[in-house]
Amino acid sequence: MRKLLLALLVTTSFSTVAQMDGFSIKYKNIDTHYGTRTKLFVTSHFDDVVINKVEVNRGNCPLAWPKTPTVKVKKDKYSQSDDLLNNLSNPDYNPNKSNVKAQGTTWHPYEPVRLAFGQTTGYVATSVCNVIEITISSSEGDYRFTD
Secondary structure (H helix, E strand, C coil), rough: CCHHHHHHHCCCCCCCEEEECCCCCCCCEEEEEEEEEEEEEECCCCCCEEEEEEEEECCCCCCCCCEECCCCCCCCCHHHHHHHHCCCCCCCCCCCCCCCCCCCEEEECCEEEEEEEECEEEEEECCCCCCCCEEEEEEEEEEEEEE
């Protein structure tokens, strides 16, 4: 009985596995630094194909990759010393805490990707999606999967 339950858990680790004529699609919700997101995995069944665009739920679930701006704080040993001397009487002073904050995350659309037979590429949605329809626009034509 335990082996049966374990086998069921292993086979349901992905939310859905779909197969179209030219592609296989897997998707699941994942936890990221930006919160829970839906991730799609597209596998090619063509010898050479370019995926130009992938749309989920007719574009209502945007796919994009995040880029957070990097923050650089320039501190040398003298500025750290001055900072410490100016805050000796401050009980809330934390020298490791930076007052500089990132402006936010920028989401960039995915570029076209070339795949050979059996290669897989991944796409992350900007939120959690209830996937009903996936459309793949490729060099071999458009393919639609509906749940």
